[in-house]
Amino acid sequence: MTKETIDDAIRVTGLRVVRGGTVVLPGIDLTVPAGKLVGLLGPSGSGKTTLMRAIVGVQVIAAGTVEVLGRPAGEPSLRHEVGYVTQAPSVYPDLTVAENLGYFATLLGTGDDDVDRVLEAVDLTANARRRVSNLSGGEMSRVSLAAALLGTPRVLVLDEPTVGLDPVLRRDLWELFTRVAADGTTILVSSHVMDEAVRCERLLLMRDGRLLADETLPELLARTGAADVEQAFLALVETDAR
Numbered sequence: 037m038t039k040e041t042i043d044d045a046i047r048v049t050g051l052r053v054v055r056g057g058t059v060v061l062p063g064i065d066l067t068v069p070a071g072k073l074v075g076l077l078g079p080s081g082s083g084k085t086t087l088m089r090a091i092v093g094v095q096v097i098a099a100g101t102v103e104v105l106g107r108p109a110g111e112p113s114l115r116h117e118v119g120y121v122t123q124a125p126s127v128y129p130d131l132t133v134a135e136n137l138g139y140f141a142t143l144l145g146t147g148d149d150d151v152d153r154v155l156e157a158v159d160l161t162a163n164a165r166r167r168v169s170n171l172s173g174g175e176m177s178r179v180s181l182a183a184a185l186l187g188t189p190r191v192l193v194l195d196e197p198t199v200g201l202d203p204v205l206r207r208d209l210w211e212l213f214t215r216v217a218a219d220g221t222t223i224l225v226s227s228h229v230m231d232e233a234v235r236c237e238r239l240l241l242m243r244d245g246r247l248l249a250d251e252t253l254p255e256l257l258a259r260t261g262a263a264d265v266e267q268a269f270l271a272l273v274e275t276d277a278r
């Protein structure tokens with residue numbers, strides 16, 4: 037089957053989400069271009085996870101539409117095309133790394149070669165026989181990431197995948213994201229570390245459930261006259277408050 041070509045892998049229109057009686061997203065519009073590495077940046081509590089949950093179709097929404105690859109978010113046909121890595125490790129602690137990945141590969145109908153490929157991609161080949169409960173936090177998050185890479189999904193949604201990792205691992209993971217996006221995968225990756233913006237082809241800046249910016253880093257810096265993303269964010273917050 038030939039895969040359709042689309043310009044926007046993700047299209048969110050008028051998305052409103054209420055959680056526990058609180059309006060978390062009052063009505064957000066955004067698009068994520070296909071094949072790009074897009075950073076979703078914003079302080080803790082700004083609504084990044086909620087937006088990502090809506091994109092992967094696990095969030096009840098009050099209004100608006102969310103489309104992924106031209107189809108409604110969460111549609112069963114998207115299950116094999118969208119990889120999602122949550123902040124909490126989503127792997128079995130009592131199984132080894134290879135057993136976890138083998139299990140998910142079986143569910144997806146991919147083979148041992150795919151397991152070897154993703155192990156190598158996240159640099160965990162040497163840890164394949166270790167039980168997940170004995171891994172460090174960073175190693176554990178890389179197992180979740182490896183699981184999301186199985187089957188080569190067309191869209192990857194990664195919720196703060198580099199949090200708590202040392203600088204070398206963070207750099208390595210960003211290099212991996214860049215490579216995966218260069219192969220045509222759309223990646224939406226969240227972070228509250230503004231420095232990570234330099235790694236992204238486009239930036240979505242969020243605050244209080246609203247989008248403050250949707251542009252490239254050079255465009256953002258030119259528009260705000262700021263020297264870096266952190267300053268640009270502060271400048272936008274000030275303008276927004278006026």
Ligand SMILES: Nc1ncnc2c1ncn2[C@@H]1O[C@H](COP(=O)(O)OP(=O)(O)OP(=O)(O)O)[C@@H](O)[C@H]1O
Nearest residue numbers: 055056058060079080081082083084085086087228
């Ligand atoms: N189940 C819930 N009930 C009520 N409020 C919630 C619930 N889940 C999240 N919220 C609130 O929604 C807002 C956005 O949360 P969300 O987790 O989407 O933010 P975030 O930007 O991903 O934050 P972080 O970077 O800390 O993960 C926060 O104010 C949070 O307290």
